[in-house]
Amino acid sequence: MAKHSHSIVLLAAAAFAAVTSLVAQETANPAAENAKFVAELKAKIAGKEKAPAKEVFKNLKMFGDMPAERLLSVMEGGFAKSLGVSCTHCHNPAAWESDEKDAKQIARDMSALSRSIRDQLKAIDKLGIRNPTVNCTTCHRGNTKPATTL
Ligand code: HEC
Numbered sequence: 609m610a611k612h613s614h615s616i617v618l619l620a621a622a623a624f625a626a627v628t629s630l631v632a633q634e635t636a637n638p639a640a641e642n643a644k645f646v647a648e649l650k651a652k653i654a655g656k657e658k659a660p661a662k663e664v665f666k667n668l669k670m671f672g673d674m675p676a677e678r679l680l681s682v683m684e685g686g687f688a689k690s691l692g693v694s695c696t697h698c699h700n701p702a703a704w705e706s707d708e709k710d711a712k713q714i715a716r717d718m719s720a721l722s723r724s725i726r727d728q729l730k731a732i733d734k735l736g737i738r739n740p741t742v743n744c745t746t747c748h749r750g751n752t753k754p755a756t757t758l
């Protein structure tokens with residue numbers, strides 16, 4: 609009897625470890641979850657992919673003029689991938705337009721920061737770059753907190 613309950617405890621511990629590692633994997637690799645969100649949103653905007661994003665979505669302060677499907681590519685390949693996060697880092701997926709998460713407004717301010725760095729690079733005469741590229745990946749490289757050491 610005692611032996612039997614011992615093995616149940618072991619089984620329960622193994623099951624718990626398996627579930628914990630699954631959850632950890634999901635957080636470590638959000639790409640699949642993000643692809644699922646994008647697929648759901650694409651299905652929702654079907655027929656309006658090329659329409660200006662502001663006619664399709666509800667709360668745009670920067671990206672209103674780009675085609676709606678392009679906004680989703682920027683979200684997936686630009687924002688989420690460069691920070692290594694799920695869409696849920698910045699969004700409540702039940703209300704994509706909501707600004708309830710601070711990271712979403714920070715992302716708008718970071719876009720302005722990137723633009724201002726690009727302008728400053730253009731002003732470095734002897735560098736001679738007309739269209740310098742500085743984007744989220746330049747600093748973030750797959751992390752929410754940019755590295756300060758190599
Ligand atoms: C780093 C933060 C961040 C991440 C990560 C992110 N977004 Fe966004 N998202 C934003 C910001 C900021 C806006 C608003 C842009 C604007 O003001 O023009 C936005 C707007 C949107 C909108 C428009 C909602 C509306 O109705 O106004 C959708 C849809 C959206 N995102 C989907 C996604 C999806 C899907 C993902 C994951 C693949 C994602 N986002 C990842 C920051 C983020």
Ligand code: HEC
Pocket residue numbers: 687691711712714715718719721722725742743744745746747748752753754
């Ligand atoms: C010049 C470098 C630089 C660029 C370019 C940059 N960031 Fe950041 N970002 C930072 C730094 C530094 C922090 C603060 C990290 C810390 O110490 O917490 C930060 C923080 C953030 C945060 C808050 C961290 C968190 O946990 O949510 C978000 C969101 C973010 N950046 C999004 C973006 C997005 C989106 C872009 C591109 C539009 C971008 N950043 C471009 C340097 C940069």
